[in-house]
Amino acid sequence: MNGYDVVIGLEVHAQLLTESKVFCGCSTRSGLAPNTSTCPVCMGMPGALPVLNRKMVDYGIRLGLAVGSRIARTCIFARKNYFYPDLPKGYQITQYESPLCEGGSIDVETKEGVKKIGIIRIHMEEDAGKTIHDETAPYSYVDYNRAGVPLLEIVSEPGMTDTDQAVAYLRELRQILMYLGICDGSMEEGSLRCDANVSVKKEGSSRYGTRTELKNMNSFRNVQKALEFEIERHIQILESGGRVEQETMLWNPSKGVTVSMRSKEESHDYRYFPEPDLVPLRIDDAWIEDVRSTLPELPAERRARFRKRYGLPAYDTGVLTQSRELADYYEACVGMLDAPKEISNWIMTEVMRALNEQGISITDFKVMPEMLTGLIAMIGRGRISGSMAKEIFAEMASTGRSAEEIVSSRGVGQISDEETLKTVASRIIDANPDEARKYRSGKTGLLGFFVGQVMKATQGEANPKLASRIVKELLEE
């Protein structure tokens, strides 16, 4: 970029979908009244001790296996010491020297093709509470419901060379987490949080520039914009002969700028040391294999299979596999009706539009797979036209009624759709040129023959009066 190379690494925190917190039995549910999902352990009361929720380890191993990490056989928890009101114990239980997973990578689609972005480590830790500032009061509130909710921190290598790659990596990671069923992936609600380390260097140079850390980017858009802003800021500093300071920057989404949060000198000394209240965690082969056996098909695998098996273009597979549930929906449809491309088209357009309009996910969609394939089959049989099908679909999406029901309630089981009948009738006229010629030369008695053929082609479902009029019009035009 303008004579500079960009280096980006991401640190992603994924809140895990366990039922209970990582070191106590409190519920992880969000949206509860403040401080109601707390106990002596997650409140850091004197004398309370942590007990590890092994489900978190399962989930961590699941992600590690999905991205090809080495799973540690012995992993150790550590204390990260710092003072903040939302941190009940004055330290966070995390991992430092021996994390759960090391190594691995994620394949990311870039303009230049597929690129492997390396993973340095994945470790387990507990979340802090939430500080709520009341601007009108001289004090703040703290809600500890989130304190102790399990997190995985996924640290990438500084392997991304532009902002598109960073966003693509983040999207792919999010998709993997969601496919694995271990994180809901919501950046807006903070269950997926992304910090970035970014630096620039002279094009082709092997020496890294000074990096800054970016925080507070709670959407893909913000990640992209914040990184773009920060890269531009670095380049401008260097261009004007200045030096980039190593510091932590906060993205201000409303102003569209990054502002310094703390310099390197002000950075915390976290005084990490092994957590003496927890024993080293031993992970044996049986445990790992147990988790491996529960791994679902991952997004990249599913995309490849969709291309191969259903002959879909890359664009379609991308859209259809964006969530496991949508991909499952597609496959359920294909299982009932062998029309992979037609079904794909319907899902990518009408289904997606309806989901957006209703603001729901596919799992809450009223149109079940068999209902969608029922509709598409009716078009294939010529019973309804494409445009009528769209109308019927809209009604299906809002009422949850089947295409059959809607069509029969409208036309008492008869095809009364002019366009459909027109198509059928022209086909029949084209197929019987002699009769058509005879009719046009005066043998109008042949009308009955043509109407009969239309009735036959529609298995008797055409409205005979309408069919008769349409055939007449077509023959006489």
Next chain:
Amino acid sequence: MLETARRYRKRKESPVEETRRLLDAIKRDTLNSFITIDEQGALLSARSAEDLLDREDAGVLAGIPVAVKDNICTCGVRTTCASEILADFVPAYDATVVKKLKDQGAVILGKTNLDEFAMGSTTTTSCFGPTRNPWDPSRTPGGSSGGSAAAVAAMLCAGALGSDTGGSIRMPASFCGITGLKPTYGSVSRYGLVAFASSLDQIGPMAATARDAAVLFDAIKGHDPLDSTSALHDYAPTDLEGIDLRGVRIGVPKDFFGPGLNPDVKSAVLSGIAELADMGAQVVDIRLPHVRYGVAVYYIVATAEASSNLARYDGVRYGMRSGESGGLRNMYLQTRSKGFGAEVKRRIMLGTYALSAGYYDAYYRKASQVRTLIADDFRAAFSLCDIIAGPTTPVTAFRLDEMVDDPLSIYLLDIYTIPANLAGLPALSIPCGFDSRGLPVGMQLMAPHFREDLLLGAGIAFQDRTGHHKVRP
């Protein structure tokens, strides 16, 4: 304790009578051994114990009045750690050991004094004032479980719980002429023990006799799912008949008899070892070459853990809060400056330093490595002997006005007790004689992990032959 249980069953005394008598005695106590008396709770427990005894459905602890060190959480009864910062803290839950005692019908009379957050060896750093030694009120009872030790020695309770991080049960037991057991690390749940140094802390029994200590130990030991460092060891009940010492190898480490050991203490301990030999034990010389680094290692590991464990006292959720009008930073500073005493602050600073970037390898990591070497010393020694015997402390109880204002000389009082904490071993202190002033001397016995049966068994056998433990102040 066993005697009280017998009297209850012979109907010579009832739990309510006994509890009332002791509550009155505690109220008259001039030693300052208790911080909080739980009169209501104690009488309530005593009454339900009477019901159990009437129905002949009572365990040995039913109605037995005990005291609990005030760094062990008691539901609804304030737990102060002898610190301003927790002076009004009332836990919403019982420590596992307290729950176990209650479940077995014990009567908890109240909470005993200690050095602030159990940091000390004299019970003088308590914000509730020092505890005095029942043998001579001008002297220290030792610490940090000095309140429990004094209460047992002054017969204000039948037994007590203490906690031992570097000698805090054994040292005051020795100074007050009672029996105190520091169990194997992991054998007694730490859930509800306000942490000082998590990898060293262990709750244990303090009582007039090894037999009573064994009864209390049996009541509190065992795995606790709430404590991840709790061991899954399958303990048998302790044999209260004691063990036959014939053929038992007693290792005597030269390293525990070096300079700094008071001659009176030395001769009392040597006569105690001679008594064991008379009983048929075989005395062998052993070496523990790395224990001389024990105090240095301890003051890095323990202070490092303490600096982190005590971070939660920030004035935000419970305990003292000060300076809140001056912003968050000011609140932290004021709360912690006013709430903690000098010794606690000293240890927080030492520990913070030892964990700091650039010093971690030189201090904490090195200390952890030496800790392993000390554990290895013991492993090697226990291939040559079954029990290690030596002094519990280098001196006997000293006068409070003789106390020098030199933390280092106080730290050295724990020179013989610290190694067992570093290695996680069980260790027992039993009375073995008196110095020239008539003050009690303690002998320390150590055994391999989970071999409390050897220690208590030897202690019971020793006390069946000797009378040191029967001499009362």
